[in-house]
Structure formats: C-alpha cells, structure tokens
Amino acid sequence: MSFFKKLKEKMTQQTTEVADKFKTGLEKTRSNFAGKMNELVARYRKVDEDFFEELEEILIGADVGVTTVMNLIDELKDEVRIRNIKDTEEIQPVISEKLAGLLDKEGDDGTLNIQVDGLTVILVVGVNGVGKTTSIGKLANYLKNEGKSVLLAAGDTFRAGAIEQLDVWGERVGVPVIKQQAGSDPAAVMYDAIAAARSRKADVLICDTAGRLQNKVNLMNELEKVKRVIEREVPGAPHEVLLVLDSTTGQNALSQAKAFGSSTDVSGLILTKLDGTAKGGIVFAVRQELDLPVKFIGLGEQKDDLQPFDADQFVYGLFKEAIDNEQA
The missing domain is CATH 3.40.50.300 (P-loop containing nucleotide triphosphate hydrolases)
Known part of the structure; x- marks a missing residue:
C-alpha cells in the first residue's frame, strides 16, 4: 500500500473539524508548494537529474531550508534507485512520505508537559x-x-x-x-x-x-x-x-x-x-x-x-x- 493510501485511511479516523482547519489553514502553501509539485510531475515523464534539480528549487522556494533540502534530495535519489522508480507519478507519494518523516521523529513527544498533580x-x-x-x-x-x-x-x-x-x-x-x-x-x-x-x-x-x-x-x-x-x-x-x-x-x-x-x-x-x-x-x-x-x-x-x-x-x-x- 502506498504512503498516500495509508495516509488517506488514517485521515478518515480524524475529526472532520480538525481536518478542515488544516486543509483551510494550509491553502496558500498547498496551492504554491503542491501546485508546483504537480506541475513538475506533469512535465516530466521520467525521474532524472533535471527533475531533481527543479524539485530542489521548489522545496527551497517553499522555505524548507537548503540543508534540509539537500539531505532530502539525496535520500530521494537513493529511494528511486532502490525501488527502481522510473515514472514521476510514482515518486510523489515517496516525496510526501519523506517529508512526513522529517516532522515525525521517533521518540518525539509533541504533547504539552502538563503535571498530573500541582501547578x-x-x-x-x-x-x-x-x-x-x-x-x-x-x-x-x-x-x-x-x-x-x-x-x-x-x-x-x-x-x-x-x-x-x-x-x-x-x-x-x-x-x-x-x-x-x-x-x-x-x-x-x-x-x-x-x-x-x-x-x-x-x-x-x-x-x-x-x-x-x-x-x-x-x-x-x-x-x-x-x-x-x-x-x-x-x-x-x-x-x-x-x-x-x-x-x-x-x-x-x-x-x-x-x-x-x-x-x-x-x-x-x-x-x-x-x-x-x-x-x-x-x-x-x-x-x-x-x-x-x-x-x-x-x-x-x-x-x-x-x-x-x-x-x-x-x-x-x-x-x-x-x-x-x-x-x-
């Protein structure tokens, strides 16, 4: 099962109210970031060096950060080689999966440290x-x-x-x-x-x-x-x-x-x-x-x-x- 399908299944278990807030709140970034990503995938039939160069520009332009982008591109190139990905449409879920991995680090607790007893x-x-x-x-x-x-x-x-x-x-x-x-x-x-x-x-x-x-x-x-x-x-x-x-x-x-x-x-x-x-x-x-x-x-x-x-x-x-x- 692709990352997109797994994520879609997981989102069906979330409340509609929260999902709508994220969807609406990220509208500007989505139209800029994901919109350019979709255009890139549509323009290229195969995953090659030119594709990665343009992807790098899109990510840096979205303020992902140069250091983070360079590491991400290297990881994506490895994934493309390991999975033998040729078609650009196949790489979009992989990009999303890698980005999610940057945010969701193992052992990282994003909840507030609220004390059970006391102030x-x-x-x-x-x-x-x-x-x-x-x-x-x-x-x-x-x-x-x-x-x-x-x-x-x-x-x-x-x-x-x-x-x-x-x-x-x-x-x-x-x-x-x-x-x-x-x-x-x-x-x-x-x-x-x-x-x-x-x-x-x-x-x-x-x-x-x-x-x-x-x-x-x-x-x-x-x-x-x-x-x-x-x-x-x-x-x-x-x-x-x-x-x-x-x-x-x-x-x-x-x-x-x-x-x-x-x-x-x-x-x-x-x-x-x-x-x-x-x-x-x-x-x-x-x-x-x-x-x-x-x-x-x-x-x-x-x-x-x-x-x-x-x-x-x-x-x-x-x-x-x-x-x-x-x-x-």
Missing part, C-alpha cells in the same frame, strides 16, 4: 510581532476547553499595550490575568502570578515575557531572571518553554529560534500565521535544523485556530488533492 508553569517567549500574546490567549482557550483551570501572567511589562492586549485575550477566553503596572519588574509579576495560581488552585499558569529590550543580551538576561524566579517558587518549573515563531518570516525565524534556544532551554515551538504564508515549508526547516518539536500551529484568526501540531494532518493538508485523487 504547571508554561513560559512563552519570542520577539515582538510574531503573535506571542495572541498565541498565549489561544493556548489558554485550548487548555480551558481541555478542562484545565488557567491563569495568565502579564510579564511583558516593557512593550506599550502588551498588558492591555493580554487583558483583552483574558476576557475573550474567560481566563484571569495577573498583572502589575507597565514598566514593572517581570520577575515580580511572575512571583505574584505563582502565588495567585496557588491560592486559586489553578492547573496551568501561562507566562508572557518581554520580546524586546535595548539589545539581545538584556532580553536574554531578563528571561533568565524570570526563569530563576519560577524555578525557585515551583521546583521543576517551567515545565514548558514555548518559543513563538512567525511562519511568514521564513528563514529569519530560524535565526530567532537559535538565539532563544541557546539562552532559554526551549522545549517546543508554536508556529503562527501559517494560514497567511505560501511558504509553509518552514515547518520542515525548523523541525530539522533546530531538533525541537512543533507543538502548536496557528491556522487562522479565531480563538480556536491554534491547533496541536499533527505531522500526518500537515502533510495531508499539503498534498490533499493528490492523495484524494489517487486510485484506490
């Missing part, structure tokens, strides 16, 4: 403008719908309007926000928020953090200070450090991730605005080059459009037409 503290980091505060609001909504009691900590005290923005999201999803005045010490906000979470017996505390100070060193020092306070007050915390990246910024997102990853022990990624880019291949690049699990992706503007990342759903969303059209 779970989630620290959310990222530069200003990537959709960090919005993602926090949507994550709070997701966890609340999962039956968790959630609190938010307004730790981005330096950016004008950041506290008010988080307040709006708190009201929108029905989750309390612990805050102080603009310009307050973020570590002090975290201290108060942890005390409030304990007194209210909350399950999860999600902490917003500063996204830009005078320079990168100041920002990383501030984040380290916040982490120390959290670790002191809740041993073993933060249980997650989620880095928010804007998918529309492409390779720049990788640079941000490397800077934060070296200073804050990032445990997972939230990729926002995937519905707004035709270069959703950045998901493959960040997954491969950073070796960090993608835990959530943003597929729209609504409060329930932040979805737990599912590698199979993502690949199906990219190649839906080709998968659905394959003969049973």
Whole structure:
C-alpha cells in the first residue's frame, strides 16, 4: 500500500473539524508548494537529474531550508534507485512520505508537559510581532476547553499595550490575568502570578515575557531572571518553554529560534500565521535544523485556530488533492 493510501485511511479516523482547519489553514502553501509539485510531475515523464534539480528549487522556494533540502534530495535519489522508480507519478507519494518523516521523529513527544498533580508553569517567549500574546490567549482557550483551570501572567511589562492586549485575550477566553503596572519588574509579576495560581488552585499558569529590550543580551538576561524566579517558587518549573515563531518570516525565524534556544532551554515551538504564508515549508526547516518539536500551529484568526501540531494532518493538508485523487 502506498504512503498516500495509508495516509488517506488514517485521515478518515480524524475529526472532520480538525481536518478542515488544516486543509483551510494550509491553502496558500498547498496551492504554491503542491501546485508546483504537480506541475513538475506533469512535465516530466521520467525521474532524472533535471527533475531533481527543479524539485530542489521548489522545496527551497517553499522555505524548507537548503540543508534540509539537500539531505532530502539525496535520500530521494537513493529511494528511486532502490525501488527502481522510473515514472514521476510514482515518486510523489515517496516525496510526501519523506517529508512526513522529517516532522515525525521517533521518540518525539509533541504533547504539552502538563503535571498530573500541582501547578504547571508554561513560559512563552519570542520577539515582538510574531503573535506571542495572541498565541498565549489561544493556548489558554485550548487548555480551558481541555478542562484545565488557567491563569495568565502579564510579564511583558516593557512593550506599550502588551498588558492591555493580554487583558483583552483574558476576557475573550474567560481566563484571569495577573498583572502589575507597565514598566514593572517581570520577575515580580511572575512571583505574584505563582502565588495567585496557588491560592486559586489553578492547573496551568501561562507566562508572557518581554520580546524586546535595548539589545539581545538584556532580553536574554531578563528571561533568565524570570526563569530563576519560577524555578525557585515551583521546583521543576517551567515545565514548558514555548518559543513563538512567525511562519511568514521564513528563514529569519530560524535565526530567532537559535538565539532563544541557546539562552532559554526551549522545549517546543508554536508556529503562527501559517494560514497567511505560501511558504509553509518552514515547518520542515525548523523541525530539522533546530531538533525541537512543533507543538502548536496557528491556522487562522479565531480563538480556536491554534491547533496541536499533527505531522500526518500537515502533510495531508499539503498534498490533499493528490492523495484524494489517487486510485484506490
């Protein structure tokens, strides 16, 4: 059974609502990425060096990342030789299978580290403008719908309007926000928020953090200070450090991730605005080059459009037409 058929069978077991969110949210990337792939397959009758050169250009153009693409092309060439593939139509499911393998690494758990007993503290980091505060609001909504009691900590005290923005999201999803005045010490906000979470017996505390100070060193020092306070007050915390990246910024997102990853022990990624880019291949690049699990992706503007990342759903969303059209 081909990979397309296996994936199609697996998708029939998924909820229609989730499948539709992935399908709709990835429409721009699908029309760009998969559309060019279909054209390539239609133009070439056989799998040769020219075919691979054009495939390489398509993948790099979709922001999959040069290093990832070069390794992928080498693997595809090996598969073509081993399976004795001649027809270009036969290679499309193989390409999809290899891409899925890049996302779904063995032993990788993309679920949130929620504590069975006691308070779970989630620290959310990222530069200003990537959709960090919005993602926090949507994550709070997701966890609340999962039956968790959630609190938010307004730790981005330096950016004008950041506290008010988080307040709006708190009201929108029905989750309390612990805050102080603009310009307050973020570590002090975290201290108060942890005390409030304990007194209210909350399950999860999600902490917003500063996204830009005078320079990168100041920002990383501030984040380290916040982490120390959290670790002191809740041993073993933060249980997650989620880095928010804007998918529309492409390779720049990788640079941000490397800077934060070296200073804050990032445990997972939230990729926002995937519905707004035709270069959703950045998901493959960040997954491969950073070796960090993608835990959530943003597929729209609504409060329930932040979805737990599912590698199979993502690949199906990219190649839906080709998968659905394959003969049973």
